[in-house]
Amino acid sequence: MQTAQMEGSNNNNNNKQKVLPKIKELFKDQRKESEGSVDSPSLEFEYGDTDSITAELSELYSYTEEPEFALNRDCFEEDFKTQVKDKRWIELDIPDQKAYIMRLLDALEVTNRDKRLKVSRAILYLVQGVFGECDCEVDVLYWSRHNTFLLYEMGIFTALLELLSMEIDNNQACSSAVRKPAISLADSTELRVLLSSMYLMVETIRLETEDEKTEWQSVRESFRTELSTQVYNGEPFALLLFTMVTKFCSMNAPHFPMKKVLLLLWKTLLFTLGGFEDLQAKKVKTREALCLPPLPENSIKVVRSMRAASPPASAMELIEQQRRGRSSRRPLVKQDSLDAYNERDPFKNDEARDDEEDNDDVDSGIEGEVGLLDRDVIIQPPPPPVRPPSERVCFPRGLPWAPKVREKDIEHFLETSRNKFIGFTLGNDIDTLVGLPRPIHESVKTLKQHKYVSIAEVQMKKEEQLQRCPMTLGEEEVEESPIEILYQGMLSNLSQYVIALLKLLLAAAPTSKAKTDSINILADVLPEEMPITVLQSMKLGIDVNRHKEIIVKAISGLLLLLLKHFKLNHIYQFEYVSQHLVFANCIPLILKFFNQNIMSYISAKNSVCVLDFPHCVVHELPELTAESLEAGDNNQFCWRNLFSCINLLRILNKLTKWKHSRTMMLVVFKSAPILKRSLKVKQAMMQLYVLKLLKIQTKYLGRQWRKSNTKTMSAIYQKVRHRLNDDWAYGNDIDARPWDFQAEECALRESIEKFNSRRYDKNQSTDFTPVDNCLQSVLGQRMELPEDFHFSYEMWLEREVFSQPIQWEELLQTE
Numbered sequence: 002m003q004t005a006q007m008e009g010s011n012n013n014n015n016n017k018q019k020v021l022p023k024i025k026e027l028f029k030d031q032r033k034e035s036e037g038s039v040d041s042p043s044l045e046f047e048y049g050d051t052d053s054i055t056a057e058l059s060e061l062y063s064y065t066e067e068p069e070f071a072l073n074r075d076c077f078e079e080d081f082k083t084q085v086k087d088k089r090w091i092e093l094d095i096p097d098q099k100a101y102i103m104r105l106l107d108a109l110e111v112t113n114r115d116k117r118l119k120v121s122r123a124i125l126y127l128v129q130g131v132f133g134e135c136d137c138e139v140d141v142l143y144w145s146r147h148n149t150f151l152l153y154e155m156g157i158f159t160a161l162l163e164l165l166s167m168e169i170d171n172n173q174a175c176s177s178a179v180r181k182p183a184i185s186l187a188d189s190t191e192l193r194v195l196l197s198s199m200y201l202m203v204e205t206i207r208l209e210t211e212d213e214k215t216e217w218q219s220v221r222e223s224f225r226t227e228l229s230t231q232v233y234n235g236e237p238f239a240l241l242l243f244t245m246v247t248k249f250c251s252m253n254a255p256h257f258p259m260k261k262v263l264l265l266l267w268k269t270l271l272f273t274l275g276g277f278e279d280l281q282a283k284k285v286k287t288r289e290a291l292c293l294p295p296l297p298e299n300s301i302k303v304v305r306s307m308r309a310a311s312p313p314a315s316a317m318e319l320i321e322q323q324r325r326g327r328s329s330r331r332p333l334v335k336q337d338s339l340d341a342y343n344e345r346d347p348f349k350n351d352e353a354r355d356d357e358e359d360n361d362d363v364d365s366g367i368e369g370e371v372g373l374l375d376r377d378v379i380i381q382p383p384p385p386p387v388r389p390p391s392e393r394v395c396f397p398r399g400l401p402w403a404p405k406v407r408e409k410d411i412e413h414f415l416e417t418s419r420n421k422f423i424g425f426t427l428g429n430d431i432d433t434l435v436g437l438p439r440p441i442h443e444s445v446k447t448l449k450q451h452k453y454v455s456i457a458e459v460q461m462k463k464e465e466q467l468q469r470c471p472m473t474l475g476e477e478e479v480e481e482s483p484i485e486i487l488y489q490g491m492l493s494n495l496s497q498y499v500i501a502l503l504k505l506l507l508a509a510a511p512t513s514k515a516k517t518d519s520i521n522i523l524a525d526v527l528p529e530e531m532p533i534t535v536l537q538s539m540k541l542g543i544d545v546n547r548h549k550e551i552i553v554k555a556i557s558g559l560l561l562l563l564l565k566h567f568k569l570n571h572i573y574q575f576e577y578v579s580q581h582l583v584f585a586n587c588i589p590l591i592l593k594f595f596n597q598n599i600m601s602y603i604s605a606k607n608s609v610c611v612l613d614f615p616h617c618v619v620h621e622l623p624e625l626t627a628e629s630l631e632a633g634d635n636n637q638f639c640w641r642n643l644f645s646c647i648n649l650l651r652i653l654n655k656l657t658k659w660k661h662s663r664t665m666m667l668v669v670f671k672s673a674p675i676l677k678r679s680l681k682v683k684q685a686m687m688q689l690y691v692l693k694l695l696k697i698q699t700k701y702l703g704r705q706w707r708k709s710n711t712k713t714m715s716a717i718y719q720k721v722r723h724r725l726n727d728d729w730a731y732g733n734d735i736d737a738r739p740w741d742f743q744a745e746e747c748a749l750r751e752s753i754e755k756f757n758s759r760r761y762d763k764n765q766s767t768d769f770t771p772v773d774n775c776l777q778s779v780l781g782q783r784m785e786l787p788e789d790f791h792f793s794y795e796m797w798l799e800r801e802v803f804s805q806p807i808q809w810e811e812l813l814q815t816e
Contacts, residue, residue, distance in 0.1 A: 044684040048305075050271060050277055055142075056641075060554075064543070064547075077123040081101070090134060099155060102157065105124055106156065109164065118190065121161075125194055127152060128202060128205075129614075129618075132618040149202050150206065158199065168191050174256065185529045186526070189256045193258045196258060196265055200264055200268065203228070207221075229273035237483070239266060239270055240487070243491065247494070259522055267559040274487075278301070281301055287456055297402075305686075401720065403451070404451050404723040411726075412431055460573075477760065485570060495577065495578065499578070509553045509556070512597050513593070523548065536626070539627060539630045540609070540625070557649050560648075580749065580753065583663060588657070588663065588666050592672050599681070608639075643682075643687070657697060661745065662742030665742060676695055677713065700728070700731070
């Protein structure tokens with residue numbers, strides 16, 4: 002027996018020695034990645050409406066369009082020299098500049114397509130800042146701004162809009178593009194020139210600067226009003242761009258330059274509706290108008306002041322901790338030292354078991370393989386480093402968010418308490434506390450102190466009253482704001498717009514595979530002649546990846562902007578758009594987007610600084626090499642990719658908040674390990690929205706997941722707002738019962754349809770339509786008759802009136 006036991010122990014030791022190198026080799030790449038993420042500093046990223054002005058302008062152009070800068074300059078100089086002798090544009094005074102712009106405006110009316118294109122290029126050169134006469138990038142931006150306001154005052158934007166509508170309706174170009182096997186830049190030349198000019202005008206006028214002229218403010222307001230109202234066929238400009246998106250996705254116009262369309266659509270919405278700061282100010286004003294208490298804090302400022310936490314521990318770190326624990330076992334650790342360690346590094350000790358259901362995930366198998374090495378060794382955190390007194394860790398004194406309680410939560414708490422102590426309930430009464438013990442009184446008082454009534458709750462109650470008492474309350478007065486006008490225009494084709502945007506997002510996602518039936522979003526980046534050399538191929542590959550990243554950025558930005566503005570304007574407008582997004586599989590699409598190496602995506606270097614506008618037009622281009630293309634820029638992260646990730650997480654939060662059926666979709670699609678991997682990005686705002694998504698589904702993930710991810714739970718407690726009655730950490734809430742999810746969506750859909758029918762269906766014939774009972778007024782009404790009616794009036798009178806016997810007795814009888 003002893004011999005057998007010794008042989009068994011030797012075999013175990015041999016197995017350990019064989020398994021350890023395999024595990025080390027298996028996680029070698031993971032260790033390198035995790036070491037880089039853990040030791041790297043937090044990303045110095047400031048979230049905002051947009052990136053810097055130079056970055057936003059450079060992303061309009063693909064690197065393939067670089068030769069067209071010189072072409073625009075040649076078209077302008079050729080025409081300018083025939084009109085103005087011995088002077089440059091920047092040397093002219095404003096009256097002479099206006100006179101030349103008027104000549105360009107007249108030249109846009111010619112029927113010759115080629116001449117019209119040359120004039121459009123000359124206008125684009127002016128909007129680009131007459132870079133041929135500038136010495137540095139600052140001068141280019143200055144003259145671009147000066148020329149843009151001048152061109153708008155002279156009516157150039159309206160002329161460009163008419164040309165754009167002509168190009169959209171050009172059936173000959175559409176049909177030839179459909180028949181082509183491969184579409185390139187040459188198929189969308191006119192559209193790209195027009196869209197580039199309009200984008201530069203919108204983006205330049207939208208931005209306010211400290212040293213701008215006083216009259217430009219009024220120009221900006223008039224331009225905003227023009228874009229948001231009846232600028233095109235009585236509809237907002239954004240609807241024309243939405244129409245281009247749907248036409249492209251239906252394969253009727255595959256030559257449309259979709260990146261430029263999406264960027265212009267996003268910036269138009271941002272200009273006409275307002276950005277995140279404007280939204281916050283509107284929210285404060287709306288709460289004041291509804292007599293609601295002010296917001297407990299400014300969410301934008303709170304998020305900006307938050308710090309990023311360290312990412313979850315990788316598998317190799319756990320093995321290293323295990324080896325250290327074996328060499329020097331510590332019997333006990335002081336509790337306050339552990340608390341200090343946990344507060345400083347809330348993710349550090351997360352075990353590798355991400356999800357018991359995620360069997361194909363790498364991390365899910367770590368626990369078993371670690372157990373092969375030494376089952377009796379407990380993984381312990383390394384001791385906190387000894388710091389001098391001056392470097393002591395400072396902890397925040399309170400949580401970043403003020404807790405909130407809904408009125409529904411107080412009602413539920415009182416209903417449970419009354420059933421327990423009294424044996425009956427009082428419905429929605431939250432004031433009567435008779436018969437309840439003193440601790441319940443104190444609890445209700447605390448809950449009422451943190452009671453928060455949202456604008457959405459007030460809007461839903463008001464809508465319920467309007468549906469119940471339509472005659473008493475009368476017609477609702479609806480303010481014709483830009484977002485209201487936009488919703489009315491989008492209402493009839495909203496599902497098409499949503500599906501088209503998600504199709505484009507799927508095609509641009511880095512995780513999507515090319516399919517034969519997928520839409521081609523590279524029409525405005527592929528040159529006529531494909532690259533021959535390796536260097537050209539590398540440059541085109543970078544351009545294609547950059548092109549896709551910009552499309553993702555534009556779609557995520559405009560979707561988030563629409564959702565936030567619709568929610569503030571009316572909750573059922575937001576819910577209508579949200580349901581269309583959910584039914585179009587937006588939730589699995591976003592999860593698929595994040596199911597990648599998110600650190601690689603955020604640190605991607607798909608840009609060449611020397612080719613970016615306006616740098617490339619004022620400096621001589623150096624000779625590009627394969628090494629310079631591979632090196633990319635020196636930035637720690639890619640701003641647009643991090644911006645896109647945060648936007649998509651915010652959209653996912655908005656779609657799933659307080660929706661148990663959609664939260665279950667997150668659980669079914671196994672989003673927990675995907676989201677947890679995103680915590681490797683050391684950026685506070687991104688981590689906040691990941692933790693929010695993890696928080697809402699913890700009650701459905703089971704006790705084992707919560708037990709295995711205690712440090713993630715701790716981070717949720719530290720960073721996410723508390724709902725005092727929300728039993729998210731234990732799963733005992735009654736809302737966690739997985740039934741009637743379909744009924745929840747159906748009830749919401751019914752409420753939305755009633756809202757849309759009451760407010761926007763003006764041709765409805767309901768029981769509440771007023772009836773005119775006065776004989777004289779009915780006979781005195783003017784009836785619309787056919788134009789030829791007066792020719793056959795006598796015959797109609799003879800046939801329908803005189804020849805028909807009238808039963809006077811039946812008229813006198815009363816039932």
